[in-house]
C-alpha cells in the first residue's frame with residue numbers, strides 16, 4: 001500500500017557518512033569521466049554538453065532512431081529529456097530505454113512540461129513503464145506525473161517543492177519492478193530547496209542560486225549530472241538515492257560559488273561552468289554539512305528502498 005499523505009520524521013542534518021560518500025563520488029565522477037548519452041531537447045543540448053564536460057563526464061547527444069539503442073548498450077548512463085519531443089526523437093528514446101533496460105544502463109527521465117502539454121505527458125507515462133532509475137523534474141512536473149497536478153507554466157514550475165512531497169514519495173513507491181530485482185526508483189524535485197526520495201528517505205538539499213532559473217537548461221543539465229552520478233555511484237556501491245542527492249549538492253555548490261560576484265545571468269552561465277570544473281571535494285563536504293537534511297517516511301507500508309548493490313542508505317541520517 002502506498003500512503004496518500006506520508007508522514008515524515010523530523011529532518012536532521014545528513015551524517016558524516018553521506019558527506020564523505022558525496023565528496024568521494026564527486027571526485028570519482030571527475031576521475032572516471034562516465035560516458036553520458038543524452039536524448040535531450042534542442043534548446044539545451046549545447047549547454048548540457050558543456051555542463052557535463054566541465055564536471056568531468058563525457059557527453060554524447062545520441063537520439064537518432066537506428067543508433068540510439070546501440071549507444072545505450074555502451075553508455076554509462078542515459079538521459080531522456082522531453083523538452084522538444086519530436087516524433088523521430090520519441091522513436092529514438094524508446095529504442096534507447098529498451099536497450100538500457102536490457103544492458104543494465106541506468107537512465108534518467110526529465111518530463112519537461114509534463115501536465116502542461118498532453119502528448120508529452122502521455123509519453124512520459126509510457127516511459128515510466130520502462131523503469132527509469134531516476135525521475136527528475138520541477139515540482140509541477142512531478143505532481144503531474146504523480147496524478148495530483150495539472151502542470152506548470154510551460155517548462156516552469158508553478159508549485160513549491162513542499163507541495164510535491166506526497167506525489168514524489170508515491171511516484172517513487174509505484175516504481176515498476178521486474179522480478180523484484182529492478183533498482184528502486186528515485187524521484188528528485190528541484191526548486192528553491194531540492195528534494196530527493198526513494199520513498200523511504202527524503203533528502204533535502206538547499207542553497208544554490210536562483211540564477212540557475214535565469215539561464216535556460218538549469219534543470220535539464222542537472223538531469224545529465226544526475227545520470228553521471230548514478231552511473232558512477234553504482235560502481236562505488238552507493239545507493240541511487242544518495243548518488244542523486246550528491247549530484248544535487250555538487251550542482252548547487254557550484255551554482256552558489258558562481259553566483260558570488262556575478263552581476264547577472266550571462267556572466268553566471270560562464271562562471272557556473274568554471275565552478276563545476278573547480279569546486280573542490282572539501283567545498284562539497286562543507287556544502288553538504290550546511291545544506292543537506294534527511295527525514296524518513298514514517299508510514300511506508302512495506303519494506304522499500306531495497307538496494308540491490310548492498311550499500312546502506314540509512315547512513316544518510
Ligand SMILES: Nc1ncnc2c1ncn2[C@@H]1O[C@H](COP(=O)(O)OP(=O)(O)O)[C@@H](O)[C@H]1O
Nearest residue numbers: 138156190191192208209210212213218219220
Ligand atoms: N529559488 C531558487 N533558489 C536557488 N536555486 C534554485 C531556485 N529555483 C531553482 N533552483 C535551482 O535551479 C536548478 C533547476 O531547477 P528548476 O528551475 O526547478 O528546474 P527546471 O528548470 O526543470 O524547472 C536546480 O539546481 C535548483 O536547485
Ligand SMILES: Cc1ncsc1CCOP(=O)(O)O
Nearest residue numbers: 041043083155217218219220
Ligand atoms: C525553454 C524550453 N522550451 C522547451 S525545452 C526548454 C528548456 C527548458 O529547460 P529547463 O527545464 O532546464 O528550464
Ligand SMILES: [Mg+2]
Nearest residue numbers: 112138219220
Ligand atoms: Mg525542466
